[in-house]
Structure formats: structure tokens, C-alpha cells
Amino acid sequence: xxxxxxxxxxxxxxxxxxxxxxxxxxxxxxxxxxxxxxxxxxxxxxxxxxxxxxxxxxxxxxxxxxxxxxxxxxxxxxxxxxxxxxxxxxxxxxxxxxxxxxxxxxxxxxxxxxxxxxxxxxxxxxxxxxxxxxxxxxxxxxxxxxxxxxxxxxxxxxxxxxxxxxxxxxxxxxxxxxxxxxxxxxxxxxxxxxxxxxxxxxxxxxxxxxxxxxxxxxxxxxxxxxxxxxxxxxxxxxxxxxxxxxxxxxxxxxxxxxxxxxxxxxxxxxxxxxxxxxxxxxxxxxxxxxxxxxxxxxxxxxxxxxxxxxxxxxxxxxxxxxxxxxxxxxxxxxxxxxxxxxxxxxxxxxxxxxxxxxxxxxxxxxxxxxxxxxxxxxxxxxxxxxxxxxxxxxxxxxxxxxxxxxxxxxxxxxxxxxxxxxxxxxxxxxxxxxxxxxxxxxxxxxxxxxxxxxxxxxxxxxxxxxxxxxxxxxxxxxxxxxxxxxxxxxxxxxxxxxxxxx
Ligand code: PHE
Numbered sequence: 001x002x003x004x005x006x007x008x009x010x011x012x013x014x015x016x017x018x019x020x021x022x023x024x025x026x027x028x029x030x031x032x033x034x035x036x037x038x039x040x041x042x043x044x045x046x047x048x049x050x051x052x053x054x055x056x057x058x059x060x061x062x063x064x065x066x067x068x069x070x071x072x073x074x075x076x077x078x079x080x081x082x083x084x085x086x087x088x089x090x091x092x093x094x095x096x097x098x099x100x101x102x103x104x105x106x107x108x109x110x111x112x113x114x115x116x117x118x119x120x121x122x123x124x125x126x127x128x129x130x131x132x133x134x135x136x137x138x139x140x141x142x143x144x145x146x147x148x149x150x151x152x153x154x155x156x157x158x159x160x161x162x163x164x165x166x167x168x169x170x171x172x173x174x175x176x177x178x179x180x181x182x183x184x185x186x187x188x189x190x191x192x193x194x195x196x197x198x199x200x201x202x203x204x205x206x207x208x209x210x211x212x213x214x215x216x217x218x219x220x221x222x223x224x225x226x227x228x229x230x231x232x233x234x235x236x237x238x239x240x241x242x243x244x245x246x247x248x249x250x251x252x253x254x255x256x257x258x259x260x261x262x263x264x265x266x267x268x269x270x271x272x273x274x275x276x277x278x279x280x281x282x283x284x285x286x287x288x289x290x291x292x293x294x295x296x297x298x299x300x301x302x303x304x305x306x307x308x309x310x311x312x313x314x315x316x317x318x319x320x321x322x323x324x325x326x327x328x329x330x331x332x333x334x335x336x337x338x339x340x341x342x343x344x345x346x347x348x349x350x351x352x353x354x355x356x357x358x359x360x361x362x363x364x365x366x367x368x369x370x371x372x373x374x375x376x377x378x379x380x381x382x383x384x385x386x387x388x389x390x391x392x393x394x395x396x397x398x399x400x401x402x403x404x405x406x407x408x409x410x411x412x413x414x415x416x417x418x419x420x421x422x423x424x425x426x427x428x429x430x431x432x433x434x435x436x437x438x439x440x441x442x443x444x445x446x447x448x449x450x451x452x453x454x455x456x457x458x459x460x461x462x463x464x465x466x467x468x469x470x471x472x473x474x475x476x477x478x479x480x481x482x483x484x485x486x487x488x489x490x491x492x493x494x495x496x497x498x499x500x501x502x
Contacts, residue, residue: 001031001167002176005041011167013046025164032165038180039172039201043165050162051140057131057156065127066095071104071118078117081107094154131156172198215499218492219375219484222471223357226377229401230355235379238331240358245325246277252288252319253333254418255447257310262326269361271322280319284337287451289314295447302456307447324361327464328378329418331356333448336460339382340452349458351383357467368479369436375467375484380444382460388421391441391461395425405474410435419462420445429473436473439465 004011011017014032018025035041053061063069069091073084085092096116099105106119130147134140134157140148151157172180180198188194216224227237251263262268292314295307325331335354343349356378364370381394392411399406406427414424419442426435441463449460468480475498477483482492493499 001035001041005167005169005173009169013166014164015162029165032167036170037200039170040176041173042168042170044168046164046166047161048164049159051134051138052158052160053131053135054155054158056154057151058135060128060156061131061135064125065098065131066091067098067102067104068095068123068125068128070095070099071123074105074116074118076118078108078115081114081116084116127151127156171201210494215493218475218496218498219467219471221498222474223375223467225402226357226467227355229398230379232401233353233398235353235355238328238335238354238356238378240328240331240356242331242334243324243359243361244271244322245330246280246319247321247323248277248280248285248288248319249333250323250325250327250330252292252314253337253448253452254329255291255445256417257292257312258315258318259312260417265363267363268326269324269363271324275322276317276320277322281337284451285316285319288319289316291447291451296450303446303450309447326362327360328356328358328376329462329464331358332378332380332462336380336382336444336449336454337452340449340454344453349384351381353379353381355379366481368481369469369472371468371480371485373485374480377439377465377467378463380460380462382458384457384459386443386459386461388423388443388461391423391443391463394461395439395441395463399427399470402470403474405430406470414440416440416442418445418448419443425465427470427473429469431472431476431478436469437466438469438473439463441465 001011004017014028015025017023018028032041032043036043060066064072070084070088073079073087081096084096088095096105100107102123103119104123105116108115108117130143130151133142134151140151140157140159143151148157148159152159175198178198180200182200184194184199188197230237247263251260252258256262291307291309293309293311295309296303296305297308298304332354339352357375359373360376361373364372366372381390396409399409408428410426412424412426414422416422422440422442424437425439425441427438428434429436441461444460444462446456449458450456468484471477471483472480475496481487482489
């Protein structure tokens, strides 16, 4: 090959070259690829279509097309179809059908027997002629496309694409035979041998190897981003290790009545062992009980006229029932109680901001946007005289920091037993083409804050939002079950583009 290139500079096509030299074409291609990787030669891909006659095609060239063979076997006076089938052998079936289609032959019934007769005096076997032309020229170029299609369909011709290479001298042609090296070494530099060395060209198009190091699950990555945003805005993180909660902190402390449907086993996973929480602060329990039953009635301040409670007999046993927390608002009620306790013990009130991101559990039917175990992003701000405007501003600001996908946020009034007013917020999922609820919020009711011991002018704005849904919106997941749960593809942790970002 070297001699060939040195004299002519180019090998126009490896197919004729390999047959002239007696090389196998596939072997020659292998050699070319290896030489090209060292830039000794340069290659260009070629492809051409080659036409071959099949076994049936060859036979039609020598004896005629099946229909012409059958025609020639029909004598002037006609022949019984059964007999014709016998004498025509392999050509019989297709040949007779084609000859009848071309109106060369016709079948008549004479005394119940089928007789095949000639319908024309003589015929021209165009199929045979076309195949002869192809076999002589070695190409189907002269055939009309429709004729070529017929020959292919009848299995008389086959067309194959042959891939080959055009070969010319490469950048390192003159170093042919010298092994090129990939790396410049310290030794080559100190001894000066790099001057004689041939180096492999750099392939700047090559893809890097995927790093083998560990990476965070996409959801944990987004959790880290959320956390970062809260920390930047001066929020402190709440304690959320308590997956098992008492109904007291999950519901009662939040002024959620004991008959509320969310406290049903259809919505909540209750715990069998241990079924009951041991202790709840006694004084606080008493105040929560009284607020559920009669609100502020009998108190000597403005709360007396503000709330009449739910008016039922509150059960301590019910409040002790253990469950898997249904929302991280249970962590907010515990945190707020602790803040109130410090205040009651004489500590000075200071505005504070808290957040948490952790798992919650609901006895739900699973679908593309619901899981029974998922993550909630919870937060509250406690200060004097906070309003709904503060709440909406805080949430809009959070989503603005999260990304442009959330530029359109919609607020919608809703109801929670523990907030008044209450607002859901919705974001647009471009992939699903619809608005999805991403969170719920509100201003905590005095029936929640007063039993804890907060004064009248202290207010708390709060929210609970999904971690999974904004992640789906931001990274185009259409099904929550592809993101989190026991069915996810673990490769996601290594291959999803999000996990590459720091
Ligand atoms: N706990 C509510 C939920 O799970 C969210 C919420 C938190 C609403 C705080 C208002 C205030 O949907």
C-alpha cells in the first residue's frame, strides 16, 4: 500500500484495490483504520450499490423467465392444467400466474377439466432481456426504477450497499513504520529524545471518560440547592429526625380536630408498635385540649372573643396515637413550642426563620405525581405583625432564586385547619403541559400559637412544599416514580446530567 501511495498519492477505492492484490476487503479495511489512527494515511468513506442476480435470476437469463418457460410448454391445442404443472416443475406456479396476468395464457373449462391455452401467438420475454442486460453490464443503472423494483420484488435481483474507503497520504505519511507515541514523558524532555519522536495527533473531538467518583442522587442534589437558598436567606435548619410522631405534634398542636378526615387510616399510616407516644408536656396538653374544646372562652383577654374552638370532647388517648408524620409541619409545631417556652422563661422575643427538608409519609394511591413516601420542604418565619403579603413575597422570592422555570407562580386560596388565610401555589410543568401544585402555605391561626404561649401580636407565616415536583419541573421528569422510590434506575445517579454539576 505504501508503494502504491508513494507513486500515485491515492488509492481511489479499496474494493478494486483489494481484488487486484488478492487481499480480503475486510482485512484491508482493518489495516487502513489502524494506519489512519497514526495519521500515516487519510481515509474517506465511500459507499456504492452493487446489483447481483439471484439463483432464480441466473436461471431466467439462461432458460427464460418462469412465465416464458410455462408459455413455451403450452402447445397450440392447449394442455390440461395438471399436466402442465407436472412438466413445468419449479416454474409452474409463479409462471402460470404471471403468464395469465400478462394475458399470454388463458384457462378454459372443458367438460369439467381445466385446460390451459395460448391467448397470443408469440411473446417477448422482457424480464429475461432486462436480467441479461444487468448481468452483462454488472449494473442496474440502465433499468427504469419501476422495472428494477419488480425484479427485486420477484427475488430475481438483489442490491447490496458496499462500503469502502478512498485512501490518500496522511499527515505522518513520511514517518510510516515508526511507532507514534501518545504522551510526552519527563525522560524525553531531559534526554532531548522528544526531537526524534513521532507523536500521535491529538483528537480534540474525543469524549472524556466519565469520572468514576460517586455522585449524589438528583433529588439530593436539588435538596442541597434548596438548602443553600434557605441558608443564604438567613434560615436555620429544624430537627427532623423524628419520622415517627405522635398525633399530638402532627395534628393536635396544629388545631386539627380529632374527627378530621386526614386523621383517618386511609390517609395516615398509624404505628402498631409502639402504638402510643409516652409523654406530652402536661400544661401545654391542657391548653391544647381547652382550645380544641372551647377556644378562648373564659380567658381574660381578646382571645376570648376570637375563638370558640371546635366544640367537641378532646381525647388525650387519640392524641397519643403514633403515626408516620404526614407533614414536616409537625417539626414546625415542636420548634415553635420550644421558642415559646424560651420566651415564657423570660427570654427576649426575636424574629426567626426556620426551614427543613425531609421525608413524610401518606397512605396515598400512587400515580405520576404522587408517592406514599416523599420529601417536604417546610419553613416558617416568626415575627411581629406578619401579613399574607410577606408570605407571598417570601415564596415568590424563593422560587425566583430556584430558576426561570418558576417565573410564573400562581397562588390560589385554600383551607387548612391551622392557617388563616391559606394559599396553595402552583407552577407550570412544561413537559406535562399543565399547572401542578407545588406547595401550600398560610398564616398560623391564633388557636395554634396562643396555647403555645405566644402573645397576640406575634405572627407566623409558614409553608410546606414538595421537593419532588419542582425537581420534576426543573429537570423534565414526567413521572415521579422515575425520580424517587424503589423502582428507579440506579444508573440515573451516575448518568443524569444534573449529577455532574457542583
Ligand atoms: N402541612 C401542609 C401540607 O402538608 C403545608 C403547610 C405548611 C401549609 C405550613 C400551611 C402552613 O400540605
